[in-house]
Amino acid sequence: MPRNIADVFRSLGMQEIEKVIYEKIAEGEDVYAILKECQDEMAKVGERFESGEFYLAELIISAKMFEKVAGILSPKIKERGSEAIESIGTIVLGTPKGDVHNLGKNIFAIMAKSAGFEVLDLGVDVPAQKFIEAALQVGPKIIGMSGLLTLVYPSMKEVVDLLKEQGLRDRVKVIIGGGATGEEARRYVGADAQTLDAAEGVRICKKLIDPSTAGGGAYDGN
């Protein structure tokens, strides 16, 4: 029996998702509508994770599923040309210089995209200047830096210091994340927010760009 997108996400149907998406396309359903439905399901995944109903495993699998969806739909959306998907803001993302870990960053990137952000992922071991160049180029609302080592705190701080030097700090919010970060690290770096998990990170980012968005989090509300 054919299943809908909500059912497939709910049951973590990694093997089914592509089939369901192709079926919907073949039935003539609008690609934006399909994408929107998947984004809504990913938002629910984030909520389920934060409420404790879902675990990191389910977050990882859902993110992989959304990656597959985006892989199918993106070329078709590009074919439509000028009809760009409405983005709620751009996040410049990366693992700063001195750290090559990317697992948490990659999950966050997918979750953020599914939440409507445009994400420019600079990769790992990224020098501070690259973050600034990207910020000047795309004008992000947020810079996100992820790291697993305490050794990257100075690299994160360098990015914030350079943002100040360039007169960009007032225009860009900064969030840091990763297993070795904490409130003390946020304070040292001069970031606006800190998180240990991707779902919370996305919720905080939404709040950072729109304080009326529901939900709190480990962020400096100033």
Add this chain to the structure above:
Amino acid sequence: MTEIERLRACVALDKVDRPAILPSYMDRFAAMQAGLTFADILERPDEASAAMRRLWDRLGGWGDAVYYAGGTDIYYLSVKFLMRILLPGKHLPRDSYWQIQEMPIIEREDYSLLTRMGWNDFALEMIPRVWEISPEEMERYGSVEAYNRGQAERSLDQYRKDTDLWRQKGVEVFVGASVPSPQMALSCARSLTEYTLDLYEIPDKVEEAVWAALPDLIQNGIAGCKATGIPCVAIILERGSGAYYRLNLFERFEFPQLKKMIEEFVRNGITPLLHLDTDWSKNLPYFKEFPKGKVIASLDGTTNMFNAKKVLRDHVCLMGDVPASLLVAGTTGEVEAYVRKLVEEVGDGGGFILGTGCSMPPNALFQNVKTMIDTCKSYG
């Protein structure tokens, strides 16, 4: 009461004058304090362990024993978990930290091979996938097996030598060997993402493999402790916690194997020290099935230590958990306040060892580390 007696009393949940202190993995912090690079730690283990002893003196002793005798043996880190590691001085600048490449080293079809071979023979087969043996070394040893045996002898000789040097200073070494749980080993070898998909898509194959890996991993822990003469094994866990997987998966792929490991180690007179990175809050009630007063649960600052005390009081010794962020970027006042809270709440009634969350950060502030140690000592 001697320092090592205090540590053993904490494990046994006996009353003590103050909690014992055992910060883990001090080699990287010691190296940075001594101006050594991370490449130096790997290439010159004698210098790395000498730096640890100098740091011990500067801090007036950092604990009631040292956790590991010497610096990190990166070959064993790589082979033990079947992970490819980027090395400072080779793949990275000399002052960069060594870093794991999260990627699948083994494929789905390799589960069957592991199930047939057991962990040790399987891992031997996989060594070329994680560790580059130079043509000169291959010529010298003749085979991967001989190379691996040579590395084992070298590593053991170094550990014994470092242990002797600590004993000459009147300091005991606490941990004699370390092993991953089967789930941890497989998650590292497959990569977290692929292993997670395997759990959902081919659970029976994974279950066969974790049980097949178990006997060798137990024997490796027992043999390691016998070889070093130090009866404590660190069981490295992280990726099986309730932060990652729901409890039905924990009950199938982690807990029964871990329980068996612990029972076998305890039966052999070995103290299991569970290195529990990530949040284990949901799993803690299961730990009451472990033998009382025989096990250390070392938490990393992610699991709420104060709740853990409520759950495991009078059953399991807790260790931890001064967070890395606090040691690197906190103030001495914040460190002191946190340690006091730990000592007074988690240390209440015994069964607590003060430690770092996971490992001592290489770039921790010296004054913060000193404050952490001195604050705890002030209760004695």
